[in-house]
Amino acid sequence: MANVLIIEDDRALRESLAETLRDFGHRAFEAATGRMGLDIAEQEQIDAILLDLRMAGLDGLDVLKGLRADRPEAPPVAILTAYATSANTIEAMRLGAFDHLTKPIGRDDLISLISRMLRSRAAKGLASREAIPVDDELIGPSAAMRSVEKTIGLVADSDATVLITGETGTGKEVVAHAIHRHGQRASGPFIAVNCAAIPAELLESELFGHVRGAFTGATAEHRGAFRNADHGTLFLDEVGDMDFAMQAKILRALQDRIVTPVGGRPARVDVRVLAATNRDLSAAVRGGRFREDLFYRLNVVPIELAPLRERVADIVPLAEHFMRRVTAPPKQLTADAAARLLAYGWPGNVRELQNAVERVAILCRGDRVTASDFHFLTDETSAQAAGWDLAQCDLPTAVARLESHMIRRALREAGGNRTEAARRLGIHRQLLYSKAQKYGIDIGEPSEVQTDRVAASDRPHL
Numbered sequence: 001m002a003n004v005l006i007i008e009d010d011r012a013l014r015e016s017l018a019e020t021l022r023d024f025g026h027r028a029f030e031a032a033t034g035r036m037g038l039d040i041a042e043q044e045q046i047d048a049i050l051l052d053l054r055m056a057g058l059d060g061l062d063v064l065k066g067l068r069a070d071r072p073e074a075p076p077v078a079i080l081t082a083y084a085t086s087a088n089t090i091e092a093m094r095l096g097a098f099d100h101l102t103k104p105i106g107r108d109d110l111i112s113l114i115s116r117m118l119r120s121r122a123a124k125g126l127a128s129r130e131a132i133p134v135d136d137e138l139i140g141p142s143a144a145m146r147s148v149e150k151t152i153g154l155v156a157d158s159d160a161t162v163l164i165t166g167e168t169g170t171g172k173e174v175v176a177h178a179i180h181r182h183g184q185r186a187s188g189p190f191i192a193v194n195c196a197a198i199p200a201e202l203l204e205s206e207l208f209g210h211v212r213g214a215f216t217g218a219t220a221e222h223r224g225a226f227r228n229a230d231h232g233t234l235f236l237d238e239v240g241d242m243d244f245a246m247q248a249k250i251l252r253a254l255q256d257r258i259v260t261p262v263g264g265r266p267a268r269v270d271v272r273v274l275a276a277t278n279r280d281l282s283a284a285v286r287g288g289r290f291r292e293d294l295f296y297r298l299n300v301v302p303i304e305l306a307p308l309r310e311r312v313a314d315i316v317p318l319a320e321h322f323m324r325r326v327t328a329p330p331k332q333l334t335a336d337a338a339a340r341l342l343a344y345g346w347p348g349n350v351r352e353l354q355n356a357v358e359r360v361a362i363l364c365r366g367d368r369v370t371a372s373d374f375h376f377l378t379d380e381t382s383a384q385a386a387g388w389d390l391a392q393c394d395l396p397t398a399v400a401r402l403e404s405h406m407i408r409r410a411l412r413e414a415g416g417n418r419t420e421a422a423r424r425l426g427i428h429r430q431l432l433y434s435k436a437q438k439y440g441i442d443i444g445e446p447s448e449v450q451t452d453r454v455a456a457s458d459r460p461h462l
Contacts, residue, residue, distance in 0.1 A: 002047040002118050005029045007037030007063060008080070009055045013103070017050060020107050026114065034058030038066050046075050048117040051097075053081035053088060061088065064095050076117040080105065086138035086149045090182050093153020100150060102141075138171070138178055139321045140314025144306040148175065155301050156183035161254065163239075163298045164276040166305030169351030172276035173237060175303060180233040185272055188232025193225045196238035203246055205262050208253070214263025226259045229271045239298065240279035240290065251294045273298075308346040308353060315341050315353065322354045323369075326361040336371040336437060343404035343439050344377045371441070404439040407432065411443060418443055 004026050008014040011032070018028035029044060031037035034055050041049065049067065053060035060079055067074050076098035081088065084102050092100045098117050105113070138149055155162060156179055164172045173192065180190045198206050205214075209224025225234055236242075242250065253259050254273060260266045275298045284290035308315065316338050324330040333341075346352055360373045406425060414420035421443075422429040436443045 002026045002114070003029065003045055004114060005031065005037060005040055005044070005046045005049045005075075007031045007034060007049065007055075007060075008052040009033065010052070017110065020110055021114065024111055024114075034060070034063040034066075037063055041067060041075075048075050048114055049077040051077050051079055053079050053092075054083060061091060061095065064092065064097060068096050078113055078117060084141065084146065086140075086145070086178070089146060089149040090138075090153040090156065090178065093150050094156050094182055097153075100146075100153075138174060139318050140311060141317065142306075142311040142313040144311050145314055148303055148305065149178075151301070151303055152178050152182060155179060158183075159272045161272075161298055161300045162274045162303060163281075163301070164274065164303045164305065165281075166276075166278065167307045167349055168278045169349035170305040170307060171350050172278075172305060173235065175305065176233075176235045176237075176274045176276065179274060180235075180272075183233075183272075185232050189229055190233050190235065191225050191229040192235040192237060194237045196241035200243045200246065203242070204249065207246075208249070208259045208261050209264070210262035211264040214261070218263070222261075224259065224261060226253060226269050226271060227261075227267060230269050231271070233272045233274060236273065236275040238277055239275040240277035240281055240284060244289075244291070247291045247294050251291060251297055254294075254297050308349045312342060315346075318350060318353055319357050322357040323361055326358050329367075331361055331364060331366075332368050334368055334370050336439075337369045337374060339400075339439050340371040340374045340377065340441075343400055344374075345401070371439075400439070403435060404441070407436060407439065407441055411441070416443075 004021050006014050006017050006021075006028060008017065008030075009032055014030050014032070018030055021028040029040050029046070031040050035058055037049075037051070038058075040046070051060050051063055055063075058066070060081070064077055064079070067077060074096075077096070079088075079092045079097045079100045080103055081100070082103045084100070089100045099113065101109075101113070138145065138152075152175065162176075162179060164175050166172055176192070177190065180186060193206060195203065205218075205222060205224065207225050209222045209227055210218050212218055212221050236250075239250075253269075257270065258266045258268050281290055281295050281299070285292045285295050308318075316333065319333060319338075319341055320330070323333065341353070348355070356374065356377065359376075360369055364373050407421070410421040410424045411418070414424060418432060419429055422432040425432065427435075433443065435441075
């Protein structure tokens with residue numbers, strides 16, 4: 001039996017959680033406010049804490065700080081919230097939360113959570129300083145993004161090297177910025193270097209610097225990215241494109257934290273290194289194109305960003321976020337516009353979505369954005385260039401994408417003839433209109449006249 005403290009201002013939810021815990025033999029303590037929860041935690045021997053994020057008076061993060069202050073052996077705390085954002089997820093994990101979950105939480109999930117919390121050991125010496133204000137640049141409620149946010153919170157205060165992987169346009173530099181801005185080096189510089197954009201013969205000087213007169217054209221001293229990032233963070237983007245000779249020099253700098261400017265003397269640096277690549281470095285190591293020792297030095301903490309086509313839940317929130325950044329007041333996405341965005345495969349990931357939304361926000365004359373405004377998102381680009389795999393989607397997403405793809409193909413093959421397209425699909429023409437509207441496919445106004453060529457009502461529907 002364990003003593004579990006529930007700090008939750010919703011009485012019904014608090015009592016429901018307590019009842020479930022008691023059913024499984026645990027002793028439940030209930031607190032309706034953050035202050036009451038802190039008092040109980042001070043007076044009782046508590047083994048695990050369930051903590052609401054949004055409460056009057058002391059909110060969840062304030063309570064978490066109070067629980068952690070001067071108490072390295074404080075029990076594990078799980079944050080429960082109906083309003084998860086990247087900022088509060090990252091901050092909760094940074095402050096030492098065991099997990100950060102969205103309400104409601106099922107009975108089985110609750111017991112599993114408590115079991116994991118009881119097996120855990122609260123980390124020692126967790127940070128208790130005030131949160132750093134930060135814009136919610138990491139947008140999206142998907143499980144994949146939430147996992148990334150939790151990892152950011154866990155690694156932000158350490159100096160461990162992080163390797164961020166993912167397709168082009170998934171937001172690797174955004175993640176790097178989040179790690180820096182939520183960590184103990186936030187007051188220091190953040191220096192980003194794109195290793196693929198700098199010629200190999202200039203990269204050494206760009207990273208390590210040079211002294212005046214070190215080579216032809218070196219008319220002044222250049223400190224280099226490592227020294228410019230001293231007491232801060234150095235972000236090495238597209239590190240997988242670095243040539244083999246430079247890899248050896250980077251490895252030495254990572255191991256010793258000493259850099260040697262071209263033509264100069266070694267200098268010690270205090271810098272945290274984050275790296276990113278869209279390449280498979282494991283395969284590059286096996287192929288002899290990337291040093292194995294450097295790979296392990298970079299891959300201390302891996303963070304993998306899923307492509308946008310696998311984060312369907314993030315698409316509309318991201319689109320609305322980008323819309324707010326372009327127009328004030330922001331233009332509204334209609335339901336058919338949202339459906340068009342969800343049905344598209346996004347081969348360019350978040351970067352392509354941002355481009356598309358900004359383009360439409362500028363060119364759309366009204367205050368409402370419809371599916372027709374996204375006419376340039378073509379089916380060929382969606383299905384073929386993106387190469388999405390329906391087997392990797394959840395069922396509603398797979399059905400939506402397949403239906404949209406088949407309708408567009410049928411219309412294309414029928415030369416835009418709606419009756420013929422419906423016949424090819426084996427559905428009524430009215431159903432074709434309905435589904436076309438659902439997926440934002442502009443095929444004109446429906447006709448009240450049915451034709452004999454449309455399949456009968458007992459034909460299978462999409």
